Amino acid sequence: xxxxAKQGVxxxxxxxxxxxxxxxxxxxxxxxRRVVNTKQEGHEVVVVISAMGDTTDELTxxxxxxxxxxxxxxxxxxxxxxxxxxxxxxxxxxxxxxxxARSFTGSQAGVITTExxxxxxxxxxxxxxxxxALEDEDIVIVAGFQGVSQTTKDVTTLGRGASDxxxxxxxxxxxxxxxEIYTDVDGVFTADPRIVPGARHIPEIGYEEMLEMAASGAxxxxxxxxxYARRERVPVHVRSSFSDKPGTWVMDQKEDHMEKxxxxxxxxxxxxxxxxxxxxxDTVGSAAAIFDTIAEAxxxxxxxxxxxxxxxxxxxxxxxxxxxxxxxxxxxxxxxxKEKIGFTKVVSNEEIxxxxxxxxxxxxxxxxxxxxxxxxxxxxxxxxxxxxSEIRISVGVAAKDVDRAVRAAHTAFGLDSDEEATVxxxxxx
Amino acid sequence: xxxxAKQGVxxxxxxxxxxxxxxxxxxxxxxxRRVVNTKQEGHEVVVVISAMGDTTDELTxxxxxxxxxxxxxxxxxxxxxxxxxxxxxxxxxxxxxxxxARSFTGSQAGVITTExxxxxxxxxxxxxxxxxALEDEDIVIVAGFQGVSQTTKDVTTLGRGASDxxxxxxxxxxxxxxxEIYTDVDGVFTADPRIVPGARHIPEIGYEEMLEMAASGAxxxxxxxxxYARRERVPVHVRSSFSDKPGTWVMDQKEDHMEKxxxxxxxxxxxxxxxxxxxxxDTVGSAAAIFDTIAEAxxxxxxxxxxxxxxxxxxxxxxxxxxxxxxxxxxxxxxxxKEKIGFTKVVSNEEIxxxxxxxxxxxxxxxxxxxxxxxxxxxxxxxxxxxxSEIRISVGVAAKDVDRAVRAAHTAFGLDSDEEATVxxxxxx
Numbered sequence: 001x002x003x004x005a006k007q008g009v010x011x012x013x014x015x016x017x018x019x020x021x022x023x024x025x026x027x028x029x030x031x032x033r034r035v036v037n038t039k040q041e042g043h044e045v046v047v048v049i050s051a052m053g054d055t056t057d058e059l060t061x062x063x064x065x066x067x068x069x070x071x072x073x074x075x076x077x078x079x080x081x082x083x084x085x086x087x088x089x090x091x092x093x094x095x096x097x098x099x100x101a102r103s104f105t106g107s108q109a110g111v112i113t114t115e116x117x118x119x120x121x122x123x124x125x126x127x128x129x130x131x132x133a134l135e136d137e138d139i140v141i142v143a144g145f146q147g148v149s150q151t152t153k154d155v156t157t158l159g160r161g162a163s164d165x166x167x168x169x170x171x172x173x174x175x176x177x178x179x180e181i182y183t184d185v186d187g188v189f190t191a192d193p194r195i196v197p198g199a200r201h202i203p204e205i206g207y208e209e210m211l212e213m214a215a216s217g218a219x220x221x222x223x224x225x226x227x228y229a230r231r232e233r234v235p236v237h238v239r240s241s242f243s244d245k246p247g248t249w250v251m252d253q254k255e256d257h258m259e260k261x262x263x264x265x266x267x268x269x270x271x272x273x274x275x276x277x278x279x280x281x282d283t284v285g286s287a288a289a290i291f292d293t294i295a296e297a298x299x300x301x302x303x304x305x306x307x308x309x310x311x312x313x314x315x316x317x318x319x320x321x322x323x324x325x326x327x328x329x330x331x332x333x334x335x336x337x338k339e340k341i342g343f344t345k346v347v348s349n350e351e352i353x354x355x356x357x358x359x360x361x362x363x364x365x366x367x368x369x370x371x372x373x374x375x376x377x378x379x380x381x382x383x384x385x386x387x388x389s390e391i392r393i394s395v396g397v398a399a400k401d402v403d404r405a406v407r408a409a410h411t412a413f414g415l416d417s418d419e420e421a422t423v424x425x426x427x428x429x
Numbered sequence: 430x431x432x433x434a435k436q437g438v439x440x441x442x443x444x445x446x447x448x449x450x451x452x453x454x455x456x457x458x459x460x461x462r463r464v465v466n467t468k469q470e471g472h473e474v475v476v477v478i479s480a481m482g483d484t485t486d487e488l489t490x491x492x493x494x495x496x497x498x499x500x501x502x503x504x505x506x507x508x509x510x511x512x513x514x515x516x517x518x519x520x521x522x523x524x525x526x527x528x529x530a531r532s533f534t535g536s537q538a539g540v541i542t543t544e545x546x547x548x549x550x551x552x553x554x555x556x557x558x559x560x561x562a563l564e565d566e567d568i569v570i571v572a573g574f575q576g577v578s579q580t581t582k583d584v585t586t587l588g589r590g591a592s593d594x595x596x597x598x599x600x601x602x603x604x605x606x607x608x609e610i611y612t613d614v615d616g617v618f619t620a621d622p623r624i625v626p627g628a629r630h631i632p633e634i635g636y637e638e639m640l641e642m643a644a645s646g647a648x649x650x651x652x653x654x655x656x657y658a659r660r661e662r663v664p665v666h667v668r669s670s671f672s673d674k675p676g677t678w679v680m681d682q683k684e685d686h687m688e689k690x691x692x693x694x695x696x697x698x699x700x701x702x703x704x705x706x707x708x709x710x711d712t713v714g715s716a717a718a719i720f721d722t723i724a725e726a727x728x729x730x731x732x733x734x735x736x737x738x739x740x741x742x743x744x745x746x747x748x749x750x751x752x753x754x755x756x757x758x759x760x761x762x763x764x765x766x767k768e769k770i771g772f773t774k775v776v777s778n779e780e781i782x783x784x785x786x787x788x789x790x791x792x793x794x795x796x797x798x799x800x801x802x803x804x805x806x807x808x809x810x811x812x813x814x815x816x817x818s819e820i821r822i823s824v825g826v827a828a829k830d831v832d833r834a835v836r837a838a839h840t841a842f843g844l845d846s847d848e849e850a851t852v853x854x855x856x857x858x
Contacts, residue, residue: 025491025494025495028495029495032495059514062454062514062518063517063518063521065454066454066457066458066461066518066519066521066522066525067521067522067524067525068525069525070521070524070525071520071521071524073531074517074518074520074521074524074530074531074532075517075521077513077516077517077520077532077534078513078514078517078518078521080513081510081513081514081517084506084507084509084510084513085488085491085507085510087506088492088503088504088506088507088510089491089492089495089503089507090495091500091503091506092492092495092496092499092500092503092504092507093495093496095496095499095500095503096495096496096497096498096499101503102502102503103503103506105506108582129582153537153558
């Protein structure tokens with residue numbers, strides 16, 4: 001893949017740059033030069049762009065100044081101005097370098113979505129205007145994060161991480177050779193280099209492992225983007241916008257590709273909270289009533305643990321984790337159902353974290369759990385909750401233990417490198 | 430017209446608010462209340478909105494930071510974000526007051542234009558989405574100043590004063606009862622109240638007179654907007670967004686409506702410059718060669734005067750006026766053609782002004798010119814140039830004489846009132 005690109009074959013490439021890459025006029029010009037380089041290598045280039053720096057937050061503030069509860073349709077109308085502006089500015093900057101570039105809104109680019117304002121899903125892409133601009137040898141700039149509702153024809157936004165998804169979806173629709181996601185790190189590492197200085201760069205990783213990493217708190221790629229890439233088999237090259245180093249290719253892995261390590265990476269997540277429902281009657285249907293309540297409030301839960309209390313017969317405590325942003329809503333929904341379910345009280349705790357080991361190798365190698373838990377025990381870390389998939393084991397631990405747990409697992413599975421990973425300071429996405 | 434509106438009949442009304450009316454969150458909320466009042470009176474309301482305060486200038490600055498010569502297509506893509514934002518914010522603010530409002534871009538509103546980016550003309554309006562929103566009893570907000578090219582499907586802007594034109598064009602397409610243009614004055618006066626404190630408010634004026642006033646420097650309504658209103662017979666109510674006073678109705682005038690005053694208003698214009706071409710050979714075709722040169726540079730000229738010099742036989746001086754913004758361009762074009770035309774030199778002078786008296790009454794009353802020129806002579810003001818239409822006489826005078834000339838004409842034609850006109854300070858459009 002990387003080789004073919006180097007041999008001067010004309011490829012169709014989708015490149016995505018985030019808000020921090022286009023924070024001001026200077027950075028827009030830098031992105032323009034980067035895009036032009038790819039064009040000069042002989043490729044067809046489609047660029048997906050986010051809103052400049054803090055634009056989205058500033059527009060949201062403005063909305064809250066005129067309305068305490070802005071309607072989602074209008075909020076989408078407002079926020080989509082952000083990517084429209086950066087797309088037009090990037091096109092101008094590229095034109096200024098002597099290359100033809102044309103910007104398109106999500107709607108113009110044919111990004112058709114559901115009508116769920118603020119969290120719409122891409123249904124289809126009809127990229128007629130893009131392909132015709134590419135035929136004209138133009139560089140195409142597409143406003144990310146936005147689309148148009150199939151039913152209402154209103155402008156929609158796609159929710160968090162959505163510019164990545166726009167890029168991958170466009171790459172699929174345009175049958176692009178691959179999709180490049182530019183970020184502030186050199187790709188995917190075996191652990192967060194800020195926690196594990198000896199974390200190793202991963203040159204290539206499969207979709208399943210990347211999906212588990214994204215779901216386990218690795219922020220380099222958004223979950224929905226990886227899901228889309230896996231479904232459409234789009235090779236994704238995650239790389240730094242601050243260096244020319246090769247990043248990480250997320251793509252199909254040949255089974256006999258190489259001897260896979262047992263564990264590919266250690267991920268962590270501090271964005272969840274634990275909610276405990278105390279004194280639940282230990283009867284058939286109690287747990288179901290609780291999770292029905294949470295499901296009706298449209299809250300995703302992650303790990304669940306139920307402790308049958310030995311000293312209080314007939315009652316049990318149920319704990320689960322959910323995003324911290326949903327805690328107030330979850331507690332409110334549960335309090336409303338308190339009488340019906342018949343529990344004693346609800347308590348929440350945000351001082352928790354999740355540490356996960358991920359690797360397709362564990363499919364064929366038993367003993368991973370034992371090794372992982374042994375490493376945590378040796379580090380004196382208490383495991384509060386557990387969840388697993390075929391290629392992942394996650395544990396819930398106290399927030400203060402997260403860093404040590406990540407380091408212990410990284411060492412135990414032989415992932416430590418002698419070299420320090422490069423961290424680009426202060427460039428959060 | 431005004432009576433019918435008061436009797437509680439359901440009317441379809443288009444209201445237009447400019448950038449100074451929506452400069453910040455507070456003023457957006459004030460406009461929202463005003464719009465809601467009209468809705469509460471039982472009317473269907475369509476609002477056309479400009480970009481907030483200085484947004485357009487700020488976006489233009491940003492464009493110039495990334496490109497020395499931004500392509501017009503991309504500049505339009507960028508600038509149209511401005512009205513999109515104010516339209517969405519106004520819709521939110523109206524929703525917050527408990528009323529349903531939906532915002533639409535020019536493209537969504539069906540504003541179809543030529544493809545002349547930055548100065549597109551409206552070709553057609555297909556307001557299907559607007560009428561269907563009105564059928565749902567929604568208040569409709571439309572982003573002014575913008576449309577979509579019929580041929581390229583690209584987003585266009587309509588040039589200066591274009592939000593007024595959007596409003597009038599929409600009123601015509603929607604068969605609205607009338608169009609309200611909100612501004613910072615109580616409508617049209619017999620002269621600029623800042624120059625003539627005793628200027629009288631004009632409750633009603635015909636399209637032709639308003640057209641001549643707009644062309645003569647009265648800034649209250651843009652020329653293209655009045656042209657559109659006249660062509661489509663749209664009654665326009667120009668009124669203040671800072672008071673509830675009735676403004677000026679621009680509409681068809683019944684011939685026997687009332688005894689028309691000889692002169693309806695005195696207008697002035699300081700935006701022009703005089704260019705003099707000295708030593709032009711007094712031969713057939715010399716003047717034509719000069720004005721061909723100017724026409725090829727796409728510059729509109731207004732007044733022309735030719736002085737055959739008696740002491741230099743065979744040569745003549747030709748002067749004309751054009752917008753100050755075009756002076757450099759005009760001089761450059763003339764200098765290039767100097768050898769071909771064979772004149773001595775070009776000089777320009779921005780210290781000039783134009784004063785016009787306007788009135789349909791002059792069609793039937795001779796002697797207006799004598800009275801006008803007599804008043805100027807009595808005030809000791811030298812007339813440098815003259816141009817006339819059927820209902821207008823304009824003179825070019827020294828810039829320093831403009832105010833005195835306006836006052837002299839206003840008094841001579843009996844327009845002075847004893848009351849002082851209200852001027853809303855510091856609210857420029």
